[in-house]
Amino acid sequence: xxxxxxxxxxxxxxxxxxxxxxxxxxxxxxxxxxxxxxxxxxxxxxxxxxxxxxxxxxxxxxxxxxxxxxxxxxxxxxxxxxxxxxxxxxxxxxxxxxxxxxxxxxxxxxxxxxxxxxxxxxxxxxxxxxxxxxxxxxxxxxxxxxxxxxxxxxxxxxxxxxxxxxxxxxxxxxxxxxxxxxxxxxxxxxxxxxxxxxxxxxxxxxxxxxxxxxxxxxxxxxxxxxxxxxxxxxxxxxxxxxxxxxxxxxxxxxxxxxxxxxxxxxxxxxxxxxxxxxxxxxxxxxxxxx
Numbered sequence: 001x002x003x004x005x006x007x008x009x010x011x012x013x014x015x016x017x018x019x020x021x022x023x024x025x026x027x028x029x030x031x032x033x034x035x036x037x038x039x040x041x042x043x044x045x046x047x048x049x050x051x052x053x054x055x056x057x058x059x060x061x062x063x064x065x066x067x068x069x070x071x072x073x074x075x076x077x078x079x080x081x082x083x084x085x086x087x088x089x090x091x092x093x094x095x096x097x098x099x100x101x102x103x104x105x106x107x108x109x110x111x112x113x114x115x116x117x118x119x120x121x122x123x124x125x126x127x128x129x130x131x132x133x134x135x136x137x138x139x140x141x142x143x144x145x146x147x148x149x150x151x152x153x154x155x156x157x158x159x160x161x162x163x164x165x166x167x168x169x170x171x172x173x174x175x176x177x178x179x180x181x182x183x184x185x186x187x188x189x190x191x192x193x194x195x196x197x198x199x200x201x202x203x204x205x206x207x208x209x210x211x212x213x214x215x216x217x218x219x220x221x222x223x224x225x226x227x228x229x230x231x232x233x234x235x236x237x238x239x240x241x242x243x244x245x246x247x248x249x250x251x252x253x254x255x256x257x258x259x260x261x262x263x264x265x266x267x268x269x270x271x272x273x274x275x276x277x278x279x280x281x282x283x284x285x286x287x288x289x290x
Contacts, residue, residue, distance in 0.1 A: 001066070005109060005190050007085035007101070010092060011133045012123030012178040014208060020189055020203035027201070032076040033193055037198040040068045045082045045109065046094045050257070052108035061115040075169040077194050085109065086160075089138045093131065093147060096154040103163050110167060119171030120164055121192055124157045128269040129254040143259060147152060152269060156248040158279045165285055176289035177277055182208045182243065187289050197231055208239045210259045216246035 002107060008014060021028075021035045028035055044065055071078050086092075094100035097153035110118060135146050142148075163172055174191050187203040190196065205224055209217035220242045229235035256266060281288040 001071075001075060001109070002119070002194065003113050004077065004079045004119050004121055004171075004174075004194075005085065005106075006079065006081035006083075006121040006192065007106065008083045009086070009123055009125065009130075010083055010089050011130055011137065012125050013181055014081065014083045014123065016206055016210075017123070017188065017192075018088075020185070020190065020201075020206055021079055023202045024189075024193070027199070028193055028195075031195065032074065033195075034071050034075045034078040036069050036078070036080070037264065038081065040165055041065075041080055042084075043083055043221070044068065045080070046084065046176075048086070048106050048112055049108045052111060052197060053104045055108075055112040057108075057114065062116060064115055065112065079192055089134055090140045092134055093150055093155070095149055096151050098155055098157065099158045103167060106164060110169060112163070117171040118169045119174060121174040122161070122164070123176055123178050123181070123188075124140055124280075126154065126270055126273045127155055128256065128266045128273070132254070132256050137260070147258070152164050154166060156276050158276045160284075161283060161286070162281050165283060167242065168285075172285040172287065174282060175197045180290045182211060184290055187232050191287060191289060205237075205239065207281065208243060211247045211251050212242060213246070213248050216242070216248075219246070 006014070006017065011113075018038060023273065025035050031266060048065065066078065067082075069078075086099040086105055089099060092099055106120065131147055131152075135143055138146070161173065161175060173189075176188055180187065185207045186197075186201065189201050189204060190199070193199075193201070195201075205217075205220055210221060222240065224238065225237070225244065227238060229238055280286070
């Protein structure tokens with residue numbers, strides 16, 4: 001069985017991705033692709049990770065988990081989304097490393113599902129906007145405790161991706177940038193579902209609509225339905241035109257208000273991030289979606 005593990009990262013439209021996949025549940029189910037609801041498996045995966053960090057999984061334990069989730073034996077592909085797979089938000093950032101516990105925790109899942117074709121799916125985001133949002137999402141640490149000792153210039157998504165890739169997930173990795181999601185959302189959904197452009201998917205314009213006033217969002221949906229773009233490039237061009245003409249800048253604004261952060265620092269983090277994406281895009285055994 002093909003198992004797609006969507007492992008985060010936090011604050012990369014991870015809930016929107018799961019909602020979009022669930023909106024296509026019936027259509028995908030008819031193609032042998034299972035998208036179970038998160039309540040059926042997230043606690044199971046949390047407990048499995050805690051039990052198997054550094055330990056071997058009993059033979060067949062992954063199949064028992066799939067059976068408990070309710071995955072039929074004839075299912076050819078299942079998509080599981082667990083944003084805490086690499087670690088919880090309070091532990092997402094080490095002094096010089098993103099998700100320090102990722103290899104231990106993901107290793108537990110890879111051992112659990114040994115014998116299946118496992119693909120890791122991961123969204124990335126510019127640390128300049130990502131770190132402030134992570135800080136806002138948690139309450140266990142102060143700003144100083146959360147990122148006060150972090151070497152911001154040492155943080156590299158490519159280091160994390162390489163660490164995960166070196167674990168050799170049998171199905172490789174699917175990686176994308178959150179900034180590219182408004183235009184790349186259909187490709188992300190299709191890559192996780194393993195279907196081609198000929199399969200119409202609901203909620204393919206969800207991220208683009210989130211950047212538009214309500215009326216303009218409805219108009220985009222009607223426009224896409226009317227023109228029915230035949231491929232990803234045509235779809236992206238149409239949506240880009242609509243966003244250029246109707247996007248509400250306020251909906252895309254991210255407030256960055258961290259102690260000591262200056263505009264030059266934010267600009268430098270963004271430039272380093274863009275360069276890092278270039279390194280990730282050419283890594284082997286990885287599907288880069290931009």
